Structure formats: structure tokens, C-alpha cells
Amino acid sequence: MAGRKDLDGLLERAEGLARERLSARRYGHTLRVAQTAERLARRHGLDPQRARLAGLLHDAAREMPPERLLGLAREWGIPVGPFERENPKLLHGPVAAELARRRLDLSDEEVLRAIREHTTGSPGMGPLSLALYVADKIEPARDYPSVERLRELARADLREAAEEALRRAVEHNERRGRPTHPASLEWLREAERSAQRRVQ
Ligand SMILES: [Fe+2]
Numbered sequence: 001m002a003g004r005k006d007l008d009g010l011l012e013r014a015e016g017l018a019r020e021r022l023s024a025r026r027y028g029h030t031l032r033v034a035q036t037a038e039r040l041a042r043r044h045g046l047d048p049q050r051a052r053l054a055g056l057l058h059d060a061a062r063e064m065p066p067e068r069l070l071g072l073a074r075e076w077g078i079p080v081g082p083f084e085r086e087n088p089k090l091l092h093g094p095v096a097a098e099l100a101r102r103r104l105d106l107s108d109e110e111v112l113r114a115i116r117e118h119t120t121g122s123p124g125m126g127p128l129s130l131a132l133y134v135a136d137k138i139e140p141a142r143d144y145p146s147v148e149r150l151r152e153l154a155r156a157d158l159r160e161a162a163e164e165a166l167r168r169a170v171e172h173n174e175r176r177g178r179p180t181h182p183a184s185l186e187w188l189r190e191a192e193r194s195a196q197r198r199v200q
């Protein structure tokens with residue numbers, strides 16, 4: 001893990017990278033996610049600065065055109081399954097992580113993993129990944145019917161909030177007749193299994 005001083009420098013460079021690559025609208029979202037992730041980390045005993053770093057970088061590749069995402073994924077050895085080929089947008093997490101590794105020399109695997117996983121989620125997510133996933137869904141400008149419930153859950157339990165957000169995302173896809181990424185479905189099955197164990 002980087003020392004504190006390195007981390008300050010990294011945070012500054014991460015903010016610069018996001019600013020240079022994103023529209024004002026999405027840069028605003030990025031800052032709000034970073035701030036929300038930081039706040040959630042503080043509340044749940046995680047490292048606020050590393051959560052902020054993940055937030056600043058999570059959407060750094062969000063405005064790349066699909067061909068560029070696919071091209072970089074190929075060049076950087078990022079796995080591209082049939083689902084990503086159909087929906088290259090989903091590669092913006094893994095591509096942003098790799099971009100941060102290459103451009104900022106970021107080597108904090110937990111932060112990289114959180115960035116990589118924020119689009120679909122994944123089974124076995126660690127606390128930092130959960131914090132980013134939730135922050136992305138509840139940042140202050142998010143406004144949809146169930147967001148207050150998620151904000152409440154996030155104050156109490158990050159994993160429960162993340163799993164609830166996941167369930168809603170899957171339902172949302174189902175209602176629209178859209179498929180859900182296999183990693184999200186696997187995570188959902190994992191969440192359901194552990195919920196059952198808690199009941200028994
Ligand atoms: Fe994203």
C-alpha cells in the first residue's frame with residue numbers, strides 16, 4: 001500500500017485524470033461519488049482516502065467510445081466475454097482500473113479491484129468494492145424512488161445496501177427485458193445463499 005504522502009499525490013493526479021477525461025456533468029458525478037465513498041468508508045471503519053481514490057477513478061473510462069474500450073481491452077489483456085462484446089460500455093470499469101495502473105502507477109489492488117468491479121459487481125466483493133458500488137448508486141444527485149431506502153441501509157450495513165442495489169438493478173433489467181451480466185447474477189446467487197443461511 002502507498003504511504004500517506006504518496007496517497008495525497010495520487011489523489012491529486014486521480015482528480016486531474018478524471019477532469020481531463022470527463023464532461024463537466026460526469027466529472028461532477030465523479031466528485032460526488034468520491035465524497036460519498038469517503039463518507040461511507042469513515043462510517044464503516046475503512047480507509048477514507050483509498051475509498052476517495054476509487055471514487056475519483058471509477059468512471060475515468062466512461063466516455064470512451066465502444067470501439068476504444070474494446071481496443072484497449074484487447075491491447076491490455078482485459079478479458080472480454082460475449083456479454084462485454086455486446087455491451088462494451090461495461091468495460092469502462094476494468095479499463096479505468098488498467099488506465100489508473102498505467103497512467104498513475106496505482107498498485108493498490110483493493111482500489112483497482114473496486115474500480116474494476118463497480119459496473120457489474122462480483123461475488124466475494126471486499127469492503128472497499130462494496131463502498132464504491134453503493135456510493136455510485138446513492139451519491140447526492142441520484143434521485144429515484146428507492147434511493148432513500150438505500151441511503152438508510154448504507155448507513156447501517158454496506159453489504160446489505162450493495163445487495164439491495166444489486167437486486168434492484170437485476171429487476172430493472174428484467175422489467176426492460178434486458179439481460180444481466182453473469183458476474184452480477186453470480187453475486188446475486190451468493191447473496192441469496194448467505195441470506196438463507198442467516199434465516200436458518
Ligand atoms: Fe461507472
Ligand SMILES: [Fe+2]
Pocket residue numbers: 029033058059136
Ligand atoms: Fe459512476
